[in-house]
Amino acid sequence: xxxxxxxxxxxxxxxxxxxxxxxxxxxxxxxxxxxxxxxxxxxxxxxxxxxxxxxxxxxxxxxxxxxxxxxxxxxxxxxxxxxxxxxxxxxxxxxxxxxxxxxxxxxxxxxxxxxxxxxxxxxxxxxxxxxxxxxxxxxxxxxxxxxxxxxxxxxxxxxxxxxxxxxxxxxxxxxxxxxxxxxxxxxxxxxxxxxxxxxxxxxxxxxxxxxxxxxxxxxxxxxxxxxxxxxxxxxxxxxxxxxxxxxxxxxxxxxxxxxxxxxxxxxxxxxxxxxxxxxxxxxxxxxxxxxxxxxxxxxxxxxxxxxxxxxxxxxxxxxxxxxxxxxxxxxxxxxxxxxxxxxxxxxxxx
Numbered sequence: 001x002x003x004x005x006x007x008x009x010x011x012x013x014x015x016x017x018x019x020x021x022x023x024x025x026x027x028x029x030x031x032x033x034x035x036x037x038x039x040x041x042x043x044x045x046x047x048x049x050x051x052x053x054x055x056x057x058x059x060x061x062x063x064x065x066x067x068x069x070x071x072x073x074x075x076x077x078x079x080x081x082x083x084x085x086x087x088x089x090x091x092x093x094x095x096x097x098x099x100x101x102x103x104x105x106x107x108x109x110x111x112x113x114x115x116x117x118x119x120x121x122x123x124x125x126x127x128x129x130x131x132x133x134x135x136x137x138x139x140x141x142x143x144x145x146x147x148x149x150x151x152x153x154x155x156x157x158x159x160x161x162x163x164x165x166x167x168x169x170x171x172x173x174x175x176x177x178x179x180x181x182x183x184x185x186x187x188x189x190x191x192x193x194x195x196x197x198x199x200x201x202x203x204x205x206x207x208x209x210x211x212x213x214x215x216x217x218x219x220x221x222x223x224x225x226x227x228x229x230x231x232x233x234x235x236x237x238x239x240x241x242x243x244x245x246x247x248x249x250x251x252x253x254x255x256x257x258x259x260x261x262x263x264x265x266x267x268x269x270x271x272x273x274x275x276x277x278x279x280x281x282x283x284x285x286x287x288x289x290x291x292x293x294x295x296x297x298x299x300x301x302x303x304x305x306x307x308x309x310x311x312x313x314x315x316x317x318x319x320x321x322x323x324x325x326x327x328x329x330x331x332x333x334x335x336x337x338x339x340x341x342x343x344x345x346x347x348x349x350x
Contacts, residue, residue, distance in 0.1 A: 040079065041066060043087040057085050071105050091138040095120070098146050099196035106136055120144065148194045151205070158184035160213040170221025174248040177241075181216025184209060221247070234308065235301070242299055242347060250299060250311075252347035256324070257303065260344045262336035263318070263327045274316040283309075286316035286327035297349040300328070302342040309344070 039060050041048040050064040057076050061068065068074070071090035076083065088107045095102055097120050106114050112132030115122065122128065122144060129143035136142070160181035170176060187208045193201035233245035242250040265272050265280050272280055276294050285298065292298075292314050300309040309328055318327050326346075330336045 037083055039064075039083045039085055041085045041087065044089060049082075060085065061087070073107065089138075091136055091140070093136050093138075094141045096141065096143045096145075098144065099198075108135070110135055111142055114142070115144070146194075146196050150192060150194075151189065152192050153187060153189045155210070156186045156188055158186050158209065158211075158213045160184065160216055162216045162218060164218050164220050166222045167219035168221075168223045170219055171223050171247045172221050174221035174244075174246070175251075176219045176221075176249060177216065178219050179214065179217040182214035184213030185211040234305070235299075237299075237301075237347065240350075250347075251350040252299065253350045254348045256346050256348075258324045258326050258344055258346050259341070260300070260302075260309075260326050260328055260339075261341050262330050262339040264330050264333055264336050266333060269319075276315045278315050280316070280329050282329065282331060283312045284315050284329040285312045286318045286321050286329070287314040288322050288325065289314070289317060291323055292326070292346075299347040299349060300344050301347075302344050304342065307339065307342065307344075311349070 036051050036053050037055070038049065038051045041050060041061065041064055043066055048064055048066065050060065052060055052063055054060050054063060057074060058068075061074065066087065068087070069090065073088045073090075075086045075088065077086075078084070090105050090107055093104055093106050093114065095104055095114070095118065104114070104118065109117070110132060111128065111130045111134045114136060115132075122132075123146065125146055125148050127145045127147045129141070129145075160183050162181060165178075167176070187210050188204055189206045190202050190204045192199055235245065236243040237252075240251055240253070242252060244250070263270060263286065270280075274280055274284060275286075278284070285300075287294075287296075294314050296314040298312045298314070300312050301307065302309075312328070316327070316329070321327055326344075328339065330339065
């Protein structure tokens with residue numbers, strides 16, 4: 001009998017627990033619901049509703065799967081029964097102001113707002129790539145160019161012409177300047193466009209000749225060469241002209257003092273063909289082409305006044321011919337020994 005009574009009591013407890021368990025579970029759910037919060041998250045055009053026990057906005061965003069980049073921010077406020085989180089996504093904008101370029105971070109600003117925040121004034125002659133009320137986007141380039149158009153007057157040189165005329169009274173191959181050429185001048189007026197201080201366009205409006213050029217007149221000899229001329233006489237060199245004993249006149253544009261030696265085709269490593277493919281002859285000169293380009297015509301005399309090599313052409317080169325050095329070709333070894341080493345003046349022929 002005692003065992004039967006004990007069983008009845010145990011069964012009653014189980015029935016009571018079975019009745020209370022749903023009530024307890026309901027109370028737990030009610031308590032959990034009471035402490036959970038619902039968040040309305042706005043991320044641009046995307047709106048997410050999320051319920052959580054978290055109270056830190058950063059944790060809420062993390063749980064909702066919304067990742068923030070390094071420069072992104074957010075704002076919070078309490079709405080009607082919910083918490084509101086608004087994400088402010090950063091935009092990287094390239095600003096080119098008067099030619100100076102920089103990359104800045106902005107948060108939903110307009111072009112005008114960004115320029116104002118950066119204290120970049122838009123002047124009277126500035127041109128904007130976007131209107132001030134344009135909403136900026138990530139990766140956008142915003143340009144502010146200073147564009148100035150003004151009228152300018154300036155002078156320009158009018159090169160003179162050269163007129164050649166035959167003269168039978170002069171020996172063939174000679175020239176004589178009858179009238180010196182003089183350059184003229186011209187006054188021009190143009191509209192000039194400057195963008196960020198650099199000229200980008202020039203439109204000439206007028207051209208007025210203020211000084212007419214003078215044509216240079218040169219007589220070219222077509223007559224016979226006098227047989228009595230002494231080819232070994234010294235030439236007359238002055239004022240850009242070289243007058244040979246034959247009467248021939250050469251013009252030169254520049255001169256230089258250069259150390260000269262001599263060589264012939266029988267020297268070691270030499271033959272009758274130059275580096276440029278011509279046949280060696282009196283007047284062939286070996287040069288450093290970085291110093292004197294191949295094909296340069298020259299008139300060469302020694303500075304001691306004892307030797308006139310005459311008209312020469314840069315046609316060859318040599319292993320030890322570097323910089324202001326040259327080798328003059330002579331047909332024989334004896335002539336090379338006679339010349340030896342000399343400092344020469346080289347007149348570059350025009």
